[in-house]
Amino acid sequence: MARPPGKTQPDDTLTGRVVSANARGRFAILNFPLTRMPAVDTRLFVYRNGQKIGEVRISGPQKDDNIVADVLAGEAGPGDEVRDR
Structure with a gap:
C-alpha cells in the first residue's frame, strides 16, 4: 500500500x-538511549565523519x-557514531 504524499516512515535505525x-584490548564503551539498547x-x-571505519559486536556488560x-574490524574512538545500517 502506498503512503500518502508527505508521510514518511519513522526512522528505526x-x-x-x-x-x-x-x-x-579491542573493545569500546558505547552509549545508547535506554529505550533503544x-x-x-x-x-x-x-x-566517523560519515565514513564507515569499523564494526563492533555488543558483548556486555x-x-x-x-x-x-x-571491535571486530577497523577502529572505534570517542565521539564516533555507531549504528545498525
Whole structure:
C-alpha cells in the first residue's frame, strides 16, 4: 500500500556513540538511549565523519545507558557514531 504524499516512515535505525575505546584490548564503551539498547551479539557499524571505519559486536556488560562492545574490524574512538545500517 502506498503512503500518502508527505508521510514518511519513522526512522528505526539503532544509533549510539562511542564513549571510550581501548585499541589494545579491542573493545569500546558505547552509549545508547535506554529505550533503544542493543541486545548482546548485535553487530553494528562505526562511522566517523560519515565514513564507515569499523564494526563492533555488543558483548556486555551494560551499566545504565552504556554497554561494552568488541571491535571486530577497523577502529572505534570517542565521539564516533555507531549504528545498525
